[in-house]
Amino acid sequence: MKRILPHPFLALLLLIVWLVLTGFTPGQFILGSAVALVASRSMSALEPTPITLRKVHRIPVLLGVLIVDIARSNFDVARLILNGGRHGKRRSGMIEIELETRNRTALALLAIIVTATPGTAWLGWNPRRGVLLLHVFDLVDEADWKDLIKNRYEKALREILE
Amino acid sequence: MTELPLWAAIVVAFFLVLGAGLTLIGSIGLLRLRSFYDRLHAPTLGTSWGALATILASVIFFSLSEGRLVLHDLVIGFFIMCTTPVTLMLLGRAALYRDRAENTPVVTPSETE
Amino acid sequence: MSGTILLVATLLAQGMLVIAMLLAVLRILRGPRAQDRVLGLDTLYVNAMLLLITMGIRTGSIFFFEASLVIGVLGFVSTLALAKFLMRGEVIE
Incomplete structure (x- = not known):
């Protein structure tokens, strides 16, 4: 086979x-x-790394969460563009997130998720330190964004792929 | 080509206007936002729900008017989904590289590379 | 009735996408840096692709689908090459 x-x-x-x-x-x-x-x-x-799927039933759940999340952040970014970034009060910035996964497939999927979501942009990945550099469009609270990436997406991807 | 039922026409029209509207807002953002890294977020409106809504409208329209499932537009959606991260990541990294090479102050918590 | 709704919606969507393309062209012309122009070009390609899909719905022909697929491929490759060029100043190393 x-x-x-x-x-x-x-x-x-x-x-x-x-x-x-x-x-x-x-x-x-x-x-x-x-x-x-x-x-x-x-x-x-x-020479790709082999993919092993663990919890297949989590994939539709993740997809559903993603479609809703992307729609919501579309709406948020659209509103911020139209009202001039809360009339000049919006602050954007870069954040660093330490990830636990080293799985290349999980990282690639995370890159697609982060880029497909308006409001977050993937700028760099340091494989030695395992640190991801993100640019966030509306940086209200850094901890919220770290929580979103780590506990919502990375956790789900690790459950599916590791 | 058969005439669409009224509900289908309304759904297709809704998705079309939604997709085009989001794409337009993204392009407005591309013109209005001040820094390059902010502008990097603007086109993703057009490539996420902007594209998805337009493609859904096309799939619904052709499937109903031809009386069979016409899915080929989903290939475009899949294609956009896979290529946008690659282009935007590379463009973001190129901008970061150029800013660092010219010693332009970039707000980074610490050096990543 | 449903024909009228579709005609109005497609015309509206086409108008918005054309304006979006014009805005992207303005960003290409204005710059200020090379990366801004490349980003504008990428947006222009995506907008053109969506405009062609919308035109396909208005005319009811599948012909436009292939055109938008070609635009997508060309846009992807050209943006990638330009971004790579900005990175090191060379496309082939």
Whole structure:
């Protein structure tokens, strides 16, 4: 199994994208599977770390939390832009957060979450010290943001991936 | 092409205006905000719910008007979701690197790299 | 009835997206630093992509989908190359 299909998630993803773009027919399914099988092997050249999923049932929960969180921060940032940052009182700044995870997949997903959420921007990651540098658009309380990243997202990602 | 039912038209119209509105606010922010790091947040309005709402409108519209599930716009959504972090992270790091190289004061708690 | 609602909504959305593109162009012209211009270009690409999806809904044709996909790919690669260029002043090391 491992020899034929070294990267099952990638192959499945490629097959789904192929089917969505061309149409759900048996012929396209066979063609898409062949392309996915061959193309996903090229991933080995990048030497990725293997992904192991632990608590799969947490994924939909995290997705739901994310859609709501992103919608809320969209609304917050939109309001701050329109009212001129509470009429000049908004303060932005950089914060550093020490993370516990060293899992590369978890870090990549955390980067997507942080960037997809308006209001937080990922600026740097120090792998030696395990410190993440974030820029926060509306920095009212630094502890709130650390709490959000560490206890809400990092914890969920670690439960799923470690 | 069949005429859409009224409720579907309202839903599609709502998502379209919501997406375009958020994108417009993001671009207003891009023009109005003062520092580069603040401006880095503005386009994410367009790439998160701005794009999602527009894509949802398109998926609902084409699925109903063609009478089958048309999902190809979701590929664009997936694509935006994967590429935006890469571009914005690299741009943020480039700006940080340039500011540090020129000794422009950047508000950082301590040196990260 | 539903046709009228859709027409008004798509026109409104298109107008807003065109204004958003103009604002991004203004940011590109104004700068002040190179990274601001690259950020403006990235926003311009995303806005153009959403505008094409909206045009696809107005005309009811799937043709625009492919155009927006191409714009997305080109925008991603060009922003990446420009950001890499700003980092060290070279694209290929």
